[in-house]
Amino acid sequence: MVSLLCCGPKMAACGLVLSAWGVVMLVLLGIFFNVHSAVLIEDVPFTEEDFKGGPERIYRLYEQVSYNCFIAAGLYALLGGFSLCQTRLNKRKEYMVR
Amino acid sequence: MGSLFRSEEVCLAQLFLQSASAYSCISELGERGLLEFRDLNPKVSPFQRRFVGEVRRCEEMEKIFTFLQQELRAAGRVPGPCPESPRAPAAREALRVQEQSEQLAQELREVSRNRASLCGRLRDLRQYLHVLREGQRFTSLPAPLGSPPRPPALSEREPILDPSVHQHLERKISFVAGVIHPWRVTAFERLLWRACRGYLVASFVEMPEPMEDPATGESITWVIFLISYWGEQIGQKIRKILDCFHCQVYAYPENEASRTEAITRLHGQIQELSVTLEETEKYLAEVLDKVAQVLPTWRVQVQKMKAIYLVLNQCSFDVTKKCLIAEVWCPVQDLTQVQDALRQGSYQSGSSVECFVQRVPTSESPPTLIRTNKFTAGFQSIVDAYGVASYQEVNPAPYAIITFPFIFAIMFGDVGHGLLMFLFALWMVLYEDSPRLRQGTNEIWLTFFEGRYLILLMGAFSIYTGFIYNECFSKATVIFPSAWSVATMANHSSWSAAYLATHPSLTLDPNVTGVFRGPYPFGIDPIWSLATNHLNFLNSFKMKMSVVLGIVHMGFGVVLGVFNHVHFQQRHRLVLEFLPEMIFLLALFGYLVFLIFYKWIKFSAADSMVAPSILIHFIDMFLFTSNAENLPLYPGQVPVQVVLVVLALASVPILLLGTPLYQWCRQGDLTVGAVPVQPLATGEQEPLLEGQEAGNSVNATTEDVESGGHSRDAKHLDFAEIFMHQAIHTIEYCLGCVSNTASYLRLWALSLAHAQLSEVLWTMVMRNGFVGLSYVGGVVLVPVFAAFAVLTVAILLVMEGLSAFLHALRLHWVEFQNKFYVGAGYKLCPFAFAPDTWE
Numbered sequence: 001m002v003s004l005l006c007c008g009p010k011m012a013a014c015g016l017v018l019s020a021w022g023v024v025m026l027v028l029l030g031i032f033f034n035v036h037s038a039v040l041i042e043d044v045p046f047t048e049e050d051f052k053g054g055p056e057r058i059y060r061l062y063e064q065v066s067y068n069c070f071i072a073a074g075l076y077a078l079l080g081g082f083s084l085c086q087t088r089l090n091k092r093k094e095y096m097v098r
Numbered sequence: 099m100g101s102l103f104r105s106e107e108v109c110l111a112q113l114f115l116q117s118a119s120a121y122s123c124i125s126e127l128g129e130r131g132l133l134e135f136r137d138l139n140p141k142v143s144p145f146q147r148r149f150v151g152e153v154r155r156c157e158e159m160e161k162i163f164t165f166l167q168q169e170l171r172a173a174g175r176v177p178g179p180c181p182e183s184p185r186a187p188a189a190r191e192a193l194r195v196q197e198q199s200e201q202l203a204q205e206l207r208e209v210s211r212n213r214a215s216l217c218g219r220l221r222d223l224r225q226y227l228h229v230l231r232e233g234q235r236f237t238s239l240p241a242p243l244g245s246p247p248r249p250p251a252l253s254e255r256e257p258i259l260d261p262s263v264h265q266h267l268e269r270k271i272s273f274v275a276g277v278i279h280p281w282r283v284t285a286f287e288r289l290l291w292r293a294c295r296g297y298l299v300a301s302f303v304e305m306p307e308p309m310e311d312p313a314t315g316e317s318i319t320w321v322i323f324l325i326s327y328w329g330e331q332i333g334q335k336i337r338k339i340l341d342c343f344h345c346q347v348y349a350y351p352e353n354e355a356s357r358t359e360a361i362t363r364l365h366g367q368i369q370e371l372s373v374t375l376e377e378t379e380k381y382l383a384e385v386l387d388k389v390a391q392v393l394p395t396w397r398v399q400v401q402k403m404k405a406i407y408l409v410l411n412q413c414s415f416d417v418t419k420k421c422l423i424a425e426v427w428c429p430v431q432d433l434t435q436v437q438d439a440l441r442q443g444s445y446q447s448g449s450s451v452e453c454f455v456q457r458v459p460t461s462e463s464p465p466t467l468i469r470t471n472k473f474t475a476g477f478q479s480i481v482d483a484y485g486v487a488s489y490q491e492v493n494p495a496p497y498a499i500i501t502f503p504f505i506f507a508i509m510f511g512d513v514g515h516g517l518l519m520f521l522f523a524l525w526m527v528l529y530e531d532s533p534r535l536r537q538g539t540n541e542i543w544l545t546f547f548e549g550r551y552l553i554l555l556m557g558a559f560s561i562y563t564g565f566i567y568n569e570c571f572s573k574a575t576v577i578f579p580s581a582w583s584v585a586t587m588a589n590h591s592s593w594s595a596a597y598l599a600t601h602p603s604l605t606l607d608p609n610v611t612g613v614f615r616g617p618y619p620f621g622i623d624p625i626w627s628l629a630t631n632h633l634n635f636l637n638s639f640k641m642k643m644s645v646v647l648g649i650v651h652m653g654f655g656v657v658l659g660v661f662n663h664v665h666f667q668q669r670h671r672l673v674l675e676f677l678p679e680m681i682f683l684l685a686l687f688g689y690l691v692f693l694i695f696y697k698w699i700k701f702s703a704a705d706s707m708v709a710p711s712i713l714i715h716f717i718d719m720f721l722f723t724s725n726a727e728n729l730p731l732y733p734g735q736v737p738v739q740v741v742l743v744v745l746a747l748a749s750v751p752i753l754l755l756g757t758p759l760y761q762w763c764r765q766g767d768l769t770v771g772a773v774p775v776q777p778l779a780t781g782e783q784e785p786l787l788e789g790q791e792a793g794n795s796v797n798a799t800t801e802d803v804e805s806g807g808h809s810r811d812a813k814h815l816d817f818a819e820i821f822m823h824q825a826i827h828t829i830e831y832c833l834g835c836v837s838n839t840a841s842y843l844r845l846w847a848l849s850l851a852h853a854q855l856s857e858v859l860w861t862m863v864m865r866n867g868f869v870g871l872s873y874v875g876g877v878v879l880v881p882v883f884a885a886f887a888v889l890t891v892a893i894l895l896v897m898e899g900l901s902a903f904l905h906a907l908r909l910h911w912v913e914f915q916n917k918f919y920v921g922a923g924y925k926l927c928p929f930a931f932a933p934d935t936w937e
Contacts, residue, residue, distance in 0.1 A: 026879070039624055039627060076883075
């Protein structure tokens with residue numbers, strides 16, 4: 001059976017740190033986009049048209065971006081889980097060699 | 099006072115050690131690590147010192163240890179660190195260690211030699227076996243059915259005559275068999291052909307398994323050759339050629355039966371030899387085990403012994419009292435501990451007379467000792483990197499614990515980056531005892547690890563200033579609702595759709611009621627991150643903040659000088675130096691700080707059109723001019739400013755001439771040869787001429803005699819020096835006030851750079867992740883965020899962090915410390931047994 005271990009200990013640790021940071025930051029960003037925070041207006045990809053007819057269209061855009069952030073956060077959670085497995089496998093391998 | 103405030107009192111002391119108990123006393127002192135020994139025999143070469151024999155013995159033992167360690171390493175074992183730290187051995191024990199180590203080394207050498215020779219023999223036998231086996235193929239009788247298949251490994255040269263035909267020839271055929279290096283085969287063949295053409299038959303075949311070359315140790319596939327020839331001359335020629343090519347020759351039995359018999363015999367020999375070799379290897383492993391067990395302890399013991407003898411070499415020997423006298427720098431606090439250690443040492447060596455320590459007065463400046471713990475050590479080291487504090491001078495380190503991270507944070511203010519830095523340092527601090535972290539070999543990692551508490555504080559303070567600047571990864575946080583109301587402005591100005599279409603940029607006027615509802619409770623209002631004139635506001639704010647902080651920092655530095663003046667009994671400097679310095683600083687730059695705060699408080703948005711410019715007022719103050727368009731900040735401003743400038747200018751000559759004139763007057767009141775005039779910078783000790791021991795201390799007597807006789811001349815010369823020194827100090831201080839204040843503007847510059855870099859990174863990298871509106875955008879965001887994260891760490895944390903660290907350090911070293919710090923001391927390096935370093 002092919003060994004599931006594909007990353008070294010350092011790469012797994014980096015992956016873990018990046019995933020943790022990614023999950024926290026993207027979830028928070030998602031929440032802030034969801035409550036239509038004004039500070040993030042520049043990041044919402046609006047066009048000229050969206051400004052007609054009240055703020056509803058802009059709000060929909062905000063929410064779309066927030067769902068994207070949550071999806072990315074979920075993907076980072078998966079990546080974090082994978083990195084965690086890799087760290088555990090690395091530890092086990094190190095333990096067995098000794 | 100606490101030990102971090104200024105360095106401890108250190109005194110010169112003499113230890114009187116009985117010859118019998120000297121070794122154990124020094125061992126005891128070394129274990130405790132309290133004193134710094136001074137070399138009392140500086141002119142004696144290392145070969146003439148008293149204990150050179152013992153030192154040599156230690157070095158010989160160390161040579162044996164190195165050999166043992168090399169053997170261990172060659173066998174692939176790593177000697178572990180010493181479990182507990184053993185004390186330096188007494189003479190008897192040292193002898194035992196030496197004998198045992200020599201014995202082990204001898205054993206190891208013998209066993210290794212045996213093993214090597216056994217291996218060589220085994221290899222020989224194996225080669226012979228192969229030669230015989232392969233040779234069989236050429237000289238065995240052909241099979242009766244058909245021609246034998248040609249062995250594929252035969253060389254191109256076929257036997258000229260069928261070997262079986264030889265049986266019928268009259269001449270006797272002889273064989274030579276052996277092994278040759280594969281690279282030499284072609285040359286060998288050619289030479290044989292040229293030399294003995296036609297009278298020999300040479301066959302070459304590769305050995306089935308590679309074997310080790312005894313010379314180089316690498317594994318080579320040897321080539322077996324079998325030469326059949328007839329004639330004695332040919333035989334001799336062949337043998338000479340074989341000699342030249344360094345071939346291994348084996349006796350090749352002529353007939354079949356003896357060959358098979360030889361093969362079986364060889365098999366048996368190889369078997370026996372393998373068994374013997376195995377036994378030897380096992381014994382070697384046992385010896386190595388023994389060595390690995392005792393070597394670490396021995397190493398440490400001998401290291402300590404050598405260190406003790408080197409220290410004993412520095413003592414001077416008093417023949418009359420038969421004791422060794424050592425001169426040490428000892429912290430006054432530890433004198434009782436030293437006496438205790440000496441008592442222990444005497445007791446251990448079983449001597450009846452006790453060794454004792456006696457304090458000795460000196461006029462030399464003692465070394466600086468500041469005791470730190472793991473937290474303060476980092477801050478003390480960044481202060482010491484510039485210059486070790488002079489003896490008993492005020493130590494800037496305790497203030498640096500707060501001011502350094504704070505000034506760093508002003509240049510680095512961002513909540514997100516500060517949080518990352520804080521978490522990284524927290525991880526290092528929480529796991530600081532883990533051996534994996536402590537024993538890293540990478541120098542850069544070790545530098546970060548040593549400064550983990552620094553980084554922890556820097557991160558924490560950066561989070562604070564991040565909230566003040568209201569920046570989190572370049573985005574503002576809206577913790578409290580913004581104080582500006584766009585709706586009110588829109589309603590007031592009744593912005594129509596046409597107006598909005600033609601005016602891309604709209605102004606929120608705070609003079610309209612309801613638009614600006616008061617200052618934001620903490621930090622900068624988040625609406626500024628959406629404003630186009632964000633930088634206009636922020637620059638003004640940050641520049642003023644930098645100037646204010648700089649002047650406060652420098653004023654604090656001047657105030658610290660007071661402690662020095664008081665401690666060194668130089669109260670005249672309080673009036674003649676501190677006072678003019680403070681007046682100069684406060685009259686000019688303190689007034690600037692006052693103007694800044696006054697304008698912030700007094701002027702509001704209502705009179706912003708006519709608000710006076712502080713800069714122009716400040717320039718006019720120095721030039722004694724006035725500008726009609728620039729309204730005064732408060733009534734009576736001009737006369738106040740004139741008074742302040744005059745006051746500041748008047749303080750300069752006081753600063754320049756005050757101290758030298760005072761000292762000149764004082765000296766005029768004194769008679770010749772009386773109390774010597776105090777030196778300027780350093781503190782002084784008790785008067786000389788006390789307690790001269792029979793074992794002379796190097797410095798006390800001679801200097802005293804000289805200075806008494808030359809006091810007048812020396813002072814006269816010194817006066818010119820004092821004047822010069824004071825002039826330089828005055829110029830440096832006055833010009834420095836101006837330039838250093840401007841230098842603090844780097845706080846503004848770096849914080850601006852950090853904010854802009856952060857914003858650019860977000861706009862150019864992270865924003866691309868939000869562009870996709872379909873759900874695919876979520877997947878695209880993953881690599882975009884990864885890139886953002888990597889660049890944040892690389893550029894904003896590492897590069898900007900190092901840059902801000904460097905500038906904060908410079909501000910401390912130059913702008914802050916040159917107001918009060920001399921930094922001309924040297925550290926106390928106590929004699930202590932260094933922790934085990936294992937190469």
